[in-house]
Amino acid sequence: MEPDAHDPDTQEVVAAVLAASRLIVGMSARALAEVDDSLTLPQLRTLVVLADRPPTKQADLAAELGVNPSTVLRMVDRLAAAGLVERRPNPDSRREQLVALTAPGRGLVQRVMERRSEEVAALVSGLTPADRAGLVHGLRALTDAVPEAYPDSPDHPGLRLG
Numbered sequence: 001m002e003p004d005a006h007d008p009d010t011q012e013v014v015a016a017v018l019a020a021s022r023l024i025v026g027m028s029a030r031a032l033a034e035v036d037d038s039l040t041l042p043q044l045r046t047l048v049v050l051a052d053r054p055p056t057k058q059a060d061l062a063a064e065l066g067v068n069p070s071t072v073l074r075m076v077d078r079l080a081a082a083g084l085v086e087r088r089p090n091p092d093s094r095r096e097q098l099v100a101l102t103a104p105g106r107g108l109v110q111r112v113m114e115r116r117s118e119e120v121a122a123l124v125s126g127l128t129p130a131d132r133a134g135l136v137h138g139l140r141a142l143t144d145a146v147p148e149a150y151p152d153s154p155d156h157p158g159l160r161l162g
Helices: 008-035 041-051 058-065 069-081 103-125 129-144
Strands: 085-090 093-101
Touching (some): 041 069, 041 085, 058 069
């Protein structure tokens, strides 16, 4: 049975999720600006995706990001020029290159995520214990609805939730 998008309960949930999404994107933008104001949120998202995996083919990165391969090519060019990613020959195919984070890229992701975590911690510390428990329950239900799209990384639990 499909949910009714016009149902008041559904509309209230949609409005709350969208508001929370804007809040989290804003936190990510502030954290990024505090760490490195020369990068964009799409560039950070690319770095975060690369932080969760071994060296990756550009086509696979494009699929993960949901963008055209040409967009990833330009993004990787910019990130490589900034020293945040590197291209490596693919040992399985001479025609392909793999993209990987550099040590500075990994450090940048870590600093941005730490800053974002600090801001989230400050925000949720003002909630009552009951509100925190309800928030955890609701967010887990939301992320459990599509686990393959937003997996946790063992190295960065919750890294890709925002």
